[in-house]
Amino acid sequence: DAKTTQPNSMESNEEEPVHLPCNHSTISGTDYIHWYRQLPSQGPEYVIHGLTSNVNNRMASLAIAEDRKSSTLILHRATLRDAAVYYCILRDSGAGSYQLTFGKGTKLSVIP
Amino acid sequence: NAGVMQNPRHLVRRRGQEARLRCSPMKGHSHVYWYRQLPEEGLKFMVYLQKENIIDESGMPKERFSAEFPKEGPSILRIQQVVRGDSAAYFCASSPTLLSGGVGTEAFFGQGTRLTVV
Numbered sequence: 027d028a029k030t031t032q033p034n035s036m037e038s039n040e041e042e043p044v045h046l047p048c049n050h051s052t053i054s055g056t057d058y059i060h061w062y063r064q065l066p067s068q069g070p071e072y073v074i075h076g077l078t079s080n081v082n083n084r085m086a087s088l089a090i091a092e093d094r095k096s097s098t099l100i101l102h103r104a105t106l107r108d109a110a111v112y113y114c115i116l117r118d119s120g121a122g123s124y125q126l127t128f129g130k131g132t133k134l135s136v137i138p
Numbered sequence: 139n140a141g142v143m144q145n146p147r148h149l150v151r152r153r154g155q156e157a158r159l160r161c162s163p164m165k166g167h168s169h170v171y172w173y174r175q176l177p178e179e180g181l182k183f184m185v186y187l188q189k190e191n192i193i194d195e196s197g198m199p200k201e202r203f204s205a206e207f208p209k210e211g212p213s214i215l216r217i218q219q220v221v222r223g224d225s226a227a228y229f230c231a232s233s234p235t236l237l238s239g240g241v242g243t244e245a246f247f248g249q250g251t252r253l254t255v256v
Contacts, residue, residue, distance in 0.1 A: 060244075067249075068249055068250075069142070069229045069231070069248050069249050069250050070181065070229070070231075070245075070247045071247065072246075075244075113180070117237075117238070118238070119238060120238060123237060123238045124169070124171065124186055124194075124233075124236060124237035124238075124245075125171075125183045125186075125194075125197075126171075126173075126181070126183065126231075126245060127183070128173075128180035128182070129180050130179070130180050131180065
């Protein structure tokens with residue numbers, strides 16, 4: 027399986043944008059890039075996913091490099107509720123890609 | 139629409155006892171996945187079930203662990219003769235269709251059961 031690399035931790039001030047990077051240099055052409063986050067003492071929560079084009083939803087934006095070897099999750103205005111571990115996960119487009127491979131993720135701290 | 143419900147939230151067992159963890163998927167979801175999260179680790183896939191069938195148990199330890207998803211009622215993850223190394227958070231997820239990487243295929247997770255073996 028293609029692997030992702032993320033920084034162990036990041037800090038952000040409240041109300042400021044946050045850019046969470048993810049490297050996936052061995053990504054295949056059929057891999058989607060998914061992001062989940064896990065708030066303290068909670069289960070993971072889906073955030074966003076994309077294939078080639080940048081994506082926006084109510085939670086975040088996903089910017090995907092042209093060569094797809096890296097991507098960035100963008101939280102436009104960090105709030106204290108966004109403090110969580112963020113996981114970047116690659117998933118094949120084929121049916122049966124049901125196993126989510128969670129790495130250690132990036133622990134985001136938000137400073138009031 | 140209630141989310142994925144797991145109970146109990148916290149479970150304490152003595153070494154050698156049995157632990158039963160329950161998961162009720164979201165309404166209309168017939169695909170259930172169990173994950174284990176050891177302290178300071180990422181989540182690891184354990185098993186994937188559909189109603190009355192185990193589809194993939196490649197992540198389950200060979201001994202003492204079993205899972206079921208009966209026609210009626212919640213999915214159950216059962217750990218027999220628990221040991222201290224079984225202490226972890228166990229998460230259940232569900233989906234309405236078989237997950238793939240593409241559009242509309244997110245997994246919905248419960249809040250987990252935190253098992254402590256003393």
